[in-house]
Amino acid sequence: MRNHDAAFAELKSYYNDITKENLNVIKGQKQDIENLQASLLTNSKQITEIKAKNKQAEGPLKQNRKLRDDMKYALRQHAKDQMSLANLKLKITSLRDRIRRLEKEQEEIDARFSNVNFIRKFVILNFSHRCYKRRRVLNIDSRILQWKLRLMLS
Numbered sequence: 001m002r003n004h005d006a007a008f009a010e011l012k013s014y015y016n017d018i019t020k021e022n023l024n025v026i027k028g029q030k031q032d033i034e035n036l037q038a039s040l041l042t043n044s045k046q047i048t049e050i051k052a053k054n055k056q057a058e059g060p061l062k063q064n065r066k067l068r069d070d071m072k073y074a075l076r077q078h079a080k081d082q083m084s085l086a087n088l089k090l091k092i093t094s095l096r097d098r099i100r101r102l103e104k105e106q107e108e109i110d111a112r113f114s115n116v117n118f119i120r121k122f123v124i125l126n127f128s129h130r131c132y133k134r135r136r137v138l139n140i141d142s143r144i145l146q147w148k149l150r151l152m153l154s
Helices: 002-153
Strands: none
Touching: none
16 A cells, blocks of 8 residues: 555645646746736737828828829929920021021011112102103193194284
8 A cells, every 4th residue: 555655645646747837837827828818918008109290191192192193293294384385496496497488578568668769769869850841841742733724813
């Protein structure tokens, strides 16, 4: 029986050690669970805070996105405007050249007009002078005819 009591005591001690170890493991796991729950609570609070911050940042984010889109559009428009400006500069140069050509033509036409106008005045004066001479001759002829008519009638 002694062997039996010794074996029983040894088994009892063995199982008591296992039970103590299991209780320590259970306490550790309970502690881990409590830590996890505390961590879960902390993480839940952090998630709530982060969601609130994200929600607050949505307005400025939308504004910044709209500003970015507007700036991209303005940049595209700027490129188009640059091309238009270059085209307009070329057109202005072309128009200035055309204006110079037309001004030269105008000068030539004005010179020709002056010559034609001078010739016209000369022709008018010459015509007036010839008309005057012709009238004088006709007036003299008319007097001669009147004189002859008087002579014939008398």
